[in-house]
Amino acid sequence: MGNPNILDDVFEKFINEAKLFKDREVLRHDYLPEKLPHREEQIRLLGQVVAPVLKDSRCSNIFIYGKTGTGKTAVTKFVVSHLESKAKEYGAPVKFCYINCRMTGSEYRVFASLSQSLGLSIPFTGLSVGEVFDRFQAGLDSTRTLFIIILDEIDALIKDRGDGILYELTRINESLHKSKVALIGISNDLRLKEFLDPRVFSSLSEEEMVFRPYDAGELRNILQERSRLGFFEGVLSEAALSICSALAAAEHGDARRALDLLRVAGEVAERQGSATITEEHVREAEKHIEHNKVVEALKNSTLHSKLVLLSVYHLGKACSGSATTGEIYDVYNELCGELGVSMLTQRRLGTLINELDAMGLLNSKVVSMGRYGRTKKIRLEIARSLIQDVFATDGRLGHLMEYTPKLVSKKQ
DNA sequence: CGTCCACAGGAATGACGGGCGG
């Protein structure tokens, strides 16, 4: 019966004490601000490259590299949205389509999104890829359009599907009569060209841009700028600002991380009813984000992935950090036996390990031990306590935390 | 200086659930 009152309390408290955030949205990393500090040069360059579409000619394909949180996406969206309004002003037939390849996931869905942005309706599934491509091409050519395709996080697509789509897209202009297509490829991975067919690569990177990471000072400016819009005056302490930029700078100058840190720190402070954001809140936010990362990652991974992670955790006790694939496979087999689950092959395990590596939960490195073979050294990338926290609440796997695999006790 | 370990990781293939168009 008291429940509504509890909530009432919570809400009232929130309304009365929420004196920190002026505009929460501004502090999200996907918010597109009116100013992008320290990226003026890139904005100008990209602007020059795409400008020809205003005069009815196709612009060069362009390839943009840079690590996460260096402003690639923000700059591109910024430039393109300005281009769009200019194009309207001059009546140039410019359209664009932004696709995040990691979200979109497959060749089929990329073409489906492209078609949808032209106003074609494409079923989720059921058609062959070729059919969707044909429809897209026909749809595009039915009116005269300069179509700019932005493929963000393109490395995700290429690494597990190959460069077939890019091949199609780079050649599409040859079969278009009225319309023209230009590509903007954005990659987090600087070594992407190694995965590409050289023909595709050279056509895709008629122009190239590299985004350098921000340094601590630049991050600080960015955060300052955003916090002016996002927080009320005097909320953010100097110390908190410094620590945010320092932490993010240590992590390859990732502005996305810096902004997340700042926003979550604000939320932590708010929940504690504090009037200012302190260094302590930022530290708290760091833990919070890390914890969420793990929970999120595990929420959509399979039982077997979790078992792999647990195996590494257990092995960590015995061999001070790094374990080999073979050891993990043994422990994993034992855990499967404990649960009465059938186990996967070692080949499969290898790719699961790679996936966990990509998610940042594990760290794996191929090493050669000479006469004693060639394997991967794998260690946990996250705090052991975090694993304990997360698995303790897992009904099915909780008890495996206490269990000590034979291999581990033998090693001890 | 060749051997050979203990895997890495690519390719081909299959099983399965889901959705479409007819």
Place this chain on the structure above:
DNA sequence: CCGCCCGTCATTCCTGTGGACG
């Protein structure tokens, strides 16, 4: 309802390989 195609997970078979050992 069927036949077709999709994406995902998993297996099988395979070739490749860095470097300590002998």
